Amino acid sequence: MKVLSVLLLLCLGLISNQSFSQKNAPKVVVGIVVDQMCYDYLYRFYPQFGKDGFKRLMDKGTHFRNVTYNYVPTFTGPGHASIYTGTTPSNHGIVANEWFYRPFGREVNCVEDTTVSTVGSASSYGKCSPYFLRSNTITDQLKLTYPSSKVIGVSIKDRSAILPAGHLSDGSYWYDYATGNFITSTFYKKQLPQWVNRFNELLLVSKYVNQPWNLLKDSACYTYIQQDNSPYEGLVGGKTSPVFPYDFSKATPADQLSLFTIMPAANTFLTDFAIQALSNEQLGKHATTDFLTISYSTPDIAGHTFGPYSLEMEDMYFRLDQELARLFQTLDKQIGKGEYVVFLTADHAVVPVPQFLKDHQLPGGYLFLKDKIDALRTACVATFGKDYLNTIENDNVYLTNEILGSELEPQVISFFKTEISKWTEVKRVYTKGELETQTTENWQQMVASGYDKERSGELIFILQPGYLPKSSDTPGSHKGTSHGSAFNYDTHVPVLFYGKDILPQDVFTPYEIVDITATLVHILEVQRPNTTIGKPMLELFKTR
Numbered sequence: 001m002k003v004l005s006v007l008l009l010l011c012l013g014l015i016s017n018q019s020f021s022q023k024n025a026p027k028v029v030v031g032i033v034v035d036q037m038c039y040d041y042l043y044r045f046y047p048q049f050g051k052d053g054f055k056r057l058m059d060k061g062t063h064f065r066n067v068t069y070n071y072v073p074t075f076t077g078p079g080h081a082s083i084y085t086g087t088t089p090s091n092h093g094i095v096a097n098e099w100f101y102r103p104f105g106r107e108v109n110c111v112e113d114t115t116v117s118t119v120g121s122a123s124s125y126g127k128c129s130p131y132f133l134r135s136n137t138i139t140d141q142l143k144l145t146y147p148s149s150k151v152i153g154v155s156i157k158d159r160s161a162i163l164p165a166g167h168l169s170d171g172s173y174w175y176d177y178a179t180g181n182f183i184t185s186t187f188y189k190k191q192l193p194q195w196v197n198r199f200n201e202l203l204l205v206s207k208y209v210n211q212p213w214n215l216l217k218d219s220a221c222y223t224y225i226q227q228d229n230s231p232y233e234g235l236v237g238g239k240t241s242p243v244f245p246y247d248f249s250k251a252t253p254a255d256q257l258s259l260f261t262i263m264p265a266a267n268t269f270l271t272d273f274a275i276q277a278l279s280n281e282q283l284g285k286h287a288t289t290d291f292l293t294i295s296y297s298t299p300d301i302a303g304h305t306f307g308p309y310s311l312e313m314e315d316m317y318f319r320l321d322q323e324l325a326r327l328f329q330t331l332d333k334q335i336g337k338g339e340y341v342v343f344l345t346a347d348h349a350v351v352p353v354p355q356f357l358k359d360h361q362l363p364g365g366y367l368f369l370k371d372k373i374d375a376l377r378t379a380c381v382a383t384f385g386k387d388y389l390n391t392i393e394n395d396n397v398y399l400t401n402e403i404l405g406s407e408l409e410p411q412v413i414s415f416f417k418t419e420i421s422k423w424t425e426v427k428r429v430y431t432k433g434e435l436e437t438q439t440t441e442n443w444q445q446m447v448a449s450g451y452d453k454e455r456s457g458e459l460i461f462i463l464q465p466g467y468l469p470k471s472s473d474t475p476g477s478h479k480g481t482s483h484g485s486a487f488n489y490d491t492h493v494p495v496l497f498y499g500k501d502i503l504p505q506d507v508f509t510p511y512e513i514v515d516i517t518a519t520l521v522h523i524l525e526v527q528r529p530n531t532t533i534g535k536p537m538l539e540l541f542k543t544r
């Protein structure tokens with residue numbers, strides 16, 4: 001396998017000097033993912049956006065207003081993989097951020113790779129690659145078709161830099177929590193490029209983290225100005241109340257490196273880096289289209305802590321808007337207006353804090369799993385004389401190896417289905433047999449699209465709308481929020497295209513997240529990647 005890939009790379013290298021260009025493709029495509037961005041943020045925050053950030057995409061680009069995720073679970077790894085492969089986890093194999101992996105007998109991270117090493121730090125945060133990604137990305141397809149094209153991926157999160165830029169990436173860079181550097185792995189290269197070293201030497205994190213996070217605008221610009229001290233927000237950095245300013249200058253250096261990633265300054269830091277990548281990697285200066293993938297992780301890190309209806313998230317987006325404007329202005333200058341295409345979307349959205357929903361007489365709540373799992377194990381022993389439950393992770397039920405393939409397996413699976421179906425917090429329970437069978441039921445289809453026989457459990461359940469799974473009932477478990485469900489609060493995300501040959505228009509046709517890659521295929525003039533199932537978003541090609 002390794003020999004083959006070396007040969008492939010050699011071939012790519014050999015033909016990369018040939019000069020040719022596509023018919024009508026842009027010089028650069030920039031893919032932007034805003035981690036955890038809900039569709040309605042575009043409208044909630046619109047009055048406070050400047051003219052050149054989100055508004056430029058909304059008013060001068062094509063806005064697909066009805067795009068949803070078509071599978072569960074709606075997590076970061078699966079989201080980025082689905083955007084860039086044009087298919088669902090059932091094909092690309094990224095079924096969660098972490099899952100129980102039977103061949104290793106332990107939990108794995110979706111981008112971990114113990115066979116590679118960190119480049120740019122002595123830490124282990126770089127032991128990553130797209131090893132678990134079973135499909136080609138649109139960026140892989142670009143490199144296969146046009147070897148002179150360059151693909152670069154950047155993000156704070158490893159998975160959000162790695163999965164979009166694919167297997168043939170010319171450089172995927174993510175944040176090292178041990179040093180504050182951008183790092184990569186030996187999967188990509190043996191040493192950091194000089195420009196990345198120079199960027200790291202600026203020590204921007206220590207500069208940014210010592211500047212307190214205050215409100216950007218006048219207090220009249222914020223809806224939640226009176227609710228800063230909210231009971232639904234988590235506490236960070238040793239604070240006793242979740243209120244502005246967020247000043248981490250007194251935190252230990254180690255704590256600062258992690259607290260930094262919740263601050264809007266981390267979006268600035270990533271934009272700084274993306275702009276450096278653009279010029280130093282000569283993006284837009286090659287014979288064929290280059291591709292830069294940027295994923296802003298901080299809106300998700302902060303979103304988990306503060307929830308969508310918080311003063312912190314308002315300010316987060318007002319500031320992110322400025323970073324987008326800076327990026328677009330740089331693209332205008334370096335690539336040229338009308339010479340590039342930008343698209344922006346999200347890897348999932350988010351549910352309002354369930355306790356907030358409950359307190360406002362809306363449906364929602366929590367599934368406290370620890371006690372439930374203990375009771376399940378006891379019931380299993382009472383029925384079969386033995387505990388056959390291995391673990392429950394991401395609402396997937398993994399049975400012990402001993403029972404898999406045995407004569408008793410169908411009875412044990414049926415037992416767990418019956419027992420878990422009794423939990424009032426649970427909406428549906430599906431067995432692997434059901435998930436491998438064709439169905440017209442919407443929820444079952446969505447779960448089946450997120451199912452992989454090697455990586456998923458023997459049963460998968462979904463919770464009722466507005467519910468989140470938690471380990472146990474503590475005061476902290478009622479603060480902050482998460483995502484992962486099949487419901488619209490998690491699945492409805494922004495999708496905007498802007499740039500070369502793209503008309504200003506709002507499109508209401510329903511599309512699915514897998515349609516983005518199927519559309520990029522025609523912007524880039526490449527074949528559909530191996531497992532892409534999406535359909536092109538035809539309205540985008542109106543002028544062509």
Ligand SMILES: [Zn+2]
Pocket residue numbers: 035036075076077079300347348
């Ligand atoms: Zn995410």
